[in-house]
Amino acid sequence: MTIHDVARVAGVSIATVSRAFNNPELLSPDARGAIEQAVQVLNYRPHVAARRLRGSRTNLILVVVPSLNPYFLDIFAGAEDAAKAAGYGVLVGHSERVLSRERDFVEQVAAGRADGLILVTTVGGYDSDDITRMPPSVIALDVGEANDLPKVQIDHVAAAEMITSYLIDLGHRRIAHILGAPGSSLTSHRLDGFQRALARRGIAYDPALCLPGDFTVDGGATAAAAIVTMADPPTAVFAANDQTAIGALQFFKSVDWRVPEDISVVGFDDERLAAIASPALSTVHVPTYQIGFRAMQKMILLLASQPIEQDTTLEAEVVVRRSAGPPRALQPKSAN
Incomplete structure (x- = not known):
């Protein structure tokens, strides 16, 4: 129509x-x-x-997250604080990374149940026809491939390249990557960064070292179980997020593989549990609260028909803790 x-x-x-x-x-x-x-x-x-x-307004903004773990709730907390300062209330929706659920939330906002929509890591891209019919919308954290909506994000490809390069600088050449959930843009972008780091350092990409995952502790443990059975296992693992990394770390410890002496493990996100893991997890810090806060500020301007910056990219950084070290062949010999 x-x-x-x-x-x-x-x-x-x-x-x-x-x-x-x-x-x-x-x-x-x-x-x-x-x-x-x-x-x-x-x-x-x-x-x-x-x-x-x-001319009606609800003074409500709907924030749709892919899961209700503390990582995404930190983004919601930032969005809520910015909304409160502007006199708006905030609702949270849970898509479970299912496109049909995400689109249901879009329809609810379009039907007038909220004034605007913040999509935290949208499940699927929206083409130009979709976007012209969207209610006021902002994307936070990461985007699908075909997406022209306003956004606040980090460069996941560059950040994944940084953490992989950190392992290479430690001396690792055989590095495994545990993927995130299928269909997630976070999964594909972090894989792209992993592959780009290998290519730039002249290391051949081995598909056998790329293991399925789902962003969960159990998924990380399952991947680690596959790693310990390999005839030529990797010396390091880059997991697509911290929960996956901790699942892998726990499994390695359960079979008496020492971290980082026998195998190094790094994650992505810098969730709260990363710092209290044993050993503490080296990872990529993502400014989750700031992403939510800035996304909501952009939404408030959008609803007021004020000019906005279309694309905002915040900085991520590698956080070095104790879960990664040189491979065994490069470790200093202990004195006897």
Whole structure:
């Protein structure tokens, strides 16, 4: 459905429909009513235009996260603080990394249940037609490949390259990577960074050292169990997130592989549990609270029809702790 269809059903000109969407106070109540009815009959995406006609606001923003772990809740906390300062309330939705659930949340905001939408690591890309029909939306943390929505993120590819290069600098040449959840842009971008680091240092990528995962502790343990059975195991592991890394670390310890003496393990995200793991986990620090805060600030400006920076990229950094060291062949010999 297009604005032409709305004009035809309402029995008015296209210019009148456009004026109704942008300056409804300039039209008579009868004209506004006819256009609102046409919008509803035609399901014109589906009630955003009608809500604008009514001029109603909920003063609520919906933040959709892929899971309810503390990492994503830190992003929500930043968004909530920024919203509170601007007089908005915040709701949280849980997509479980399922595209249909994410799109359901988009439809709920479009139907007027909230004024705007922050998607934390969107499950799938939205094409140009989708974007023209989206309610006011901002993406936080990471984006799909075909996405032109405003965003606040880090460069996951560059950050994954940094943590992999850290292992290479320690002397590791045979490095395993435990993937994240299938279909996640975080998974693909962090894999890209891993492969880019190997290529830039002249190390051949071995698909056998790329193991499936799902961003969970159990997934990390399963991958580690596969690693210990390899005839030529890696000397280091880069896990797609900290939970995966800790699952791997715990499994290695359960079979008497010492970390980092026998195998090094690094993660990504710098969740709170990374610092209290045993040994403490080397990882990539992601400024989660700031990502949520900045994304909400951008949303507030968007709702006020103020100019915004389309793409905002915050800095990530490698945090060195105790879970990584040189491979055994390069470790100093102990004095006897």
